[in-house]
Amino acid sequence: MEMKELIRNAFTERFGTPEGEFFASAGRINLIGEHTDYNEGFVFPGAIDKVIMAEIRPNGTDRVRVFSIDIDEYCEFGLREEDAPEQGWARYIFGVCREIIKRGGKVGGFDTVFAGNVPLGAGLSSSAALESCFAFALNELFNEGKIDKFELAKIGQSTEHNYCGVNCGIMDQFASVFGKKGSLIRLDCRDLSYEYFPFAPEHHRLVLIDSRVKHELKDSPYNKRRESCERVAKSLGVPSLRDVSLAELNAVKVTLSDEDYRRAKYVIEERDRVLTVCAALERGDYDEVGKMMYATHEGLSKDYEVSCEELDFLADTAKELGVTGSRIMGGGFGGCTINLVENDLYDKFVTEAVARFKQKYGHEPKVYDVIISDGARRVE
Numbered sequence: 001m002e003m004k005e006l007i008r009n010a011f012t013e014r015f016g017t018p019e020g021e022f023f024a025s026a027g028r029i030n031l032i033g034e035h036t037d038y039n040e041g042f043v044f045p046g047a048i049d050k051v052i053m054a055e056i057r058p059n060g061t062d063r064v065r066v067f068s069i070d071i072d073e074y075c076e077f078g079l080r081e082e083d084a085p086e087q088g089w090a091r092y093i094f095g096v097c098r099e100i101i102k103r104g105g106k107v108g109g110f111d112t113v114f115a116g117n118v119p120l121g122a123g124l125s126s127s128a129a130l131e132s133c134f135a136f137a138l139n140e141l142f143n144e145g146k147i148d149k150f151e152l153a154k155i156g157q158s159t160e161h162n163y164c165g166v167n168c169g170i171m172d173q174f175a176s177v178f179g180k181k182g183s184l185i186r187l188d189c190r191d192l193s194y195e196y197f198p199f200a201p202e203h204h205r206l207v208l209i210d211s212r213v214k215h216e217l218k219d220s221p222y223n224k225r226r227e228s229c230e231r232v233a234k235s236l237g238v239p240s241l242r243d244v245s246l247a248e249l250n251a252v253k254v255t256l257s258d259e260d261y262r263r264a265k266y267v268i269e270e271r272d273r274v275l276t277v278c279a280a281l282e283r284g285d286y287d288e289v290g291k292m293m294y295a296t297h298e299g300l301s302k303d304y305e306v307s308c309e310e311l312d313f314l315a316d317t318a319k320e321l322g323v324t325g326s327r328i329m330g331g332g333f334g335g336c337t338i339n340l341v342e343n344d345l346y347d348k349f350v351t352e353a354v355a356r357f358k359q360k361y362g363h364e365p366k367v368y369d370v371i372i373s374d375g376a377r378r379v380e
């Protein structure tokens with residue numbers, strides 16, 4: 001059954017008529033620029049064809065009643081700060097409501113059923129898709145669409161910070177809200193200026209290999225990585241690592257812990273790689289793009305230390321098979337590699353990578369073709 005129909009049926013069963021309205025938002029990929037967003041650097045994401053979709057109907061009360069089809073759980077909560085629900089998944093929706101209210105926006109009670117096909121914990125930002133879907137919808141339903149898209153992305157990000165324990169940057173929510181079919185987005189996380197980059201390589205395609213090693217960013221080393229970066233920036237007397245050159249970092253190396261030094265070095269190198277990739281894309285130089293992706297993987301694995309054995313294995317396998325570029329994608333600690341593969345090599349790579357991985361780790365990785373799609377929207 002199609003997702004919309006599934007939601008429709010569950011909604012009527014639980015909440016009766018009349019029908020609600022449908023909204024959706026997307027997961028994201030990121031070509032390059034990992035862990036640069038909270039350092040005021042550049043990122044290069046795009047929304048994908050995997051979404052969270054919700055049917056929503058204001059109910060005239062001050063209560064939110066929500067059913068998650070995928071988790072098969074129901075939750076009900078009020079809209080005051082002290083009404084925060086216990087269930088982790090419901091806190092994303094509660095957080096979005098609260099963040100809108102805190103900004104002076106309106107949110108009344110509503111009934112909703114949602115479902116999705118963004119794989120959880122795969123580094124594809126299912127949580128940003130959920131936040132953006134509700135931020136977009138509640139803006140339409142209660143605020144006449146007056147909250148601008150930048151603020152919608154920030155509402156999702158603040159939800160992570162204040163209700164979900166992850167001190168994330170803005171990339172995921174921005175990509176989920178601003179995503180556009182066929183285009184990647186080069187975003188400057190310092191001032192949120194952005195540019196759409198049509199992405200339709202003639203001889204290559206992007207494919208994700210999901211190790212199915214789960215990650216949980218909350219209470220995870222993710223926040224510790226961010227603290228390292230902030231410590232180094234502070235000791236250099238600058239607001240963020242965006243402004244620091246490698247030479248400047250090296251000049252204070254002896255005053256930093258080895259760990260903080262390596263974290264900062266990775267971020268500074270990654271900031272520059274995003275710009276190199278943009279220039280390479282403009283000249284159609286996919287070999288250069290791929291080289292940068294491998295360099296990112298190396299940095300994320302050795303200096304930033306957010307990879308894991310399975311993902312190193314996948315990136316190494318890609319390299320050995322002659323794939324143009326491959327790297328761990330997203331926050332890390334599990335999830336997917338993103339691979340830039342020549343069309344002619346695609347079948348061989350996917351078959352071999354899956355077989356070799358299964359032989360070594362005993363389970364099959366999942367394979368997702370990347371289709372760059374629209375972000376938050378109303379579904380007719």
Ligand code: GLA
Nearest residue numbers: 034035168169170171330331
């Ligand atoms: C997670 C965070 C993002 C970003 C990436 C790493 O997805 O939510 O803000 O920091 O990790 O690039």
